[in-house]
Amino acid sequence: MLKVDSIQTKYGSIYALKGIDLVVNEGEIVTIIGANGAGKSTTLNTISGIVRSLAGSITFNGVDITHMPTDKIVESGLIQVPEGREIFPNLTVLENIKLGAYLRKDKNIKDDIEYVTSFFPRLSERFNQLGGTLSGGEQQMLAIARALMSKPKLLLMDEPSLGLAPKFVHGIFDVIKKINEQGTTVLLVEQNATLALSVASRGYVMETGKIVLEDKAENLMNNESVKAAYLGF
Ligand SMILES: Nc1ncnc2c1ncn2[C@@H]1O[C@H](COP(=O)(O)OP(=O)(O)OP(=O)(O)O)[C@@H](O)[C@H]1O
Numbered sequence: 571m572l573k574v575d576s577i578q579t580k581y582g583s584i585y586a587l588k589g590i591d592l593v594v595n596e597g598e599i600v601t602i603i604g605a606n607g608a609g610k611s612t613t614l615n616t617i618s619g620i621v622r623s624l625a626g627s628i629t630f631n632g633v634d635i636t637h638m639p640t641d642k643i644v645e646s647g648l649i650q651v652p653e654g655r656e657i658f659p660n661l662t663v664l665e666n667i668k669l670g671a672y673l674r675k676d677k678n679i680k681d682d683i684e685y686v687t688s689f690f691p692r693l694s695e696r697f698n699q700l701g702g703t704l705s706g707g708e709q710q711m712l713a714i715a716r717a718l719m720s721k722p723k724l725l726l727m728d729e730p731s732l733g734l735a736p737k738f739v740h741g742i743f744d745v746i747k748k749i750n751e752q753g754t755t756v757l758l759v760e761q762n763a764t765l766a767l768s769v770a771s772r773g774y775v776m777e778t779g780k781i782v783l784e785d786k787a788e789n790l791m792n793n794e795s796v797k798a799a800y801l802g803f
């Protein structure tokens with residue numbers, strides 16, 4: 571579904587990505603793990619076109635999207651939930667959710683609002699509350715719900731558990747699994763590598779702008795160097 575071939579991304583004169591190759595097959599949850607500053611967010615941002623690669627190519631469902639405008643990338647079904655909580659604080663929860671369908675050609679979104687909020691009942695209790703007054707965990711739920719409204723084929727998620735209480739963290743990962751079971755492919759970046767590998771089928775390990783290891787999630791979980799560096803045991 572997604573093929574990333576030798577992408578290189580620079581900020582100023584510094585290379586954040588030094589030639590990244592990765593593949594995501596339809597139906598998978600794939601995770602990228604790595605330390606702070608390794609280039610995980612840059613990888614997702616390059617795939618979704620927020621920053622641009624200087625070399626290499628990105629192919630999505632057989633189409634070269636390397637230089638495609640970001641709105642066209644979104645329209646083709648590749649959607650990113652950004653790191654942090656980029657919801658609209660002065661719009662209500664329901665308005666935020668509806669905005670996710672903005673680029674869709676079909677405007678029959680009523681059933682989809684029900685579908686996406688079925689993952690987050692807490693949001694449907696708060697449709698008229700302003701986004702900015704939601705708790706941190708609720709804002710994260712809203713960001714995911716909004717992304718789902720655009721009917722993603724491939725969902726890129728950057729640190730969905732960031733800043734969440736443990737109770738919410740498990741809730742979010744349950745939702746990621748459910749979203750995937752309903753047919754959405756997921757590429758997931760996560761500091762909590764143990765949890766990420768527990769939901770993923772495969773994983774890539776990044777160090778300073780390069781992929782240093784790639785394997786089935788269960789093999790990575792049992793890999794001694796991965797355990798020592800990223801799993802905290
Ligand atoms: N807009 C930017 N301008 C300049 N440098 C940047 C910018 N964004 C990221 N970088 C640098 O690129 C490198 C990779 O950053 P990136 O955000 O991709 O890392 P990350 O793996 O997502 O880290 P974290 O786990 O902390 O989120 C870092 O050295 C960072 O300082």
Ligand SMILES: [Mg+2]
Binds near residue numbers: 653728
């Ligand atoms: Mg990051």
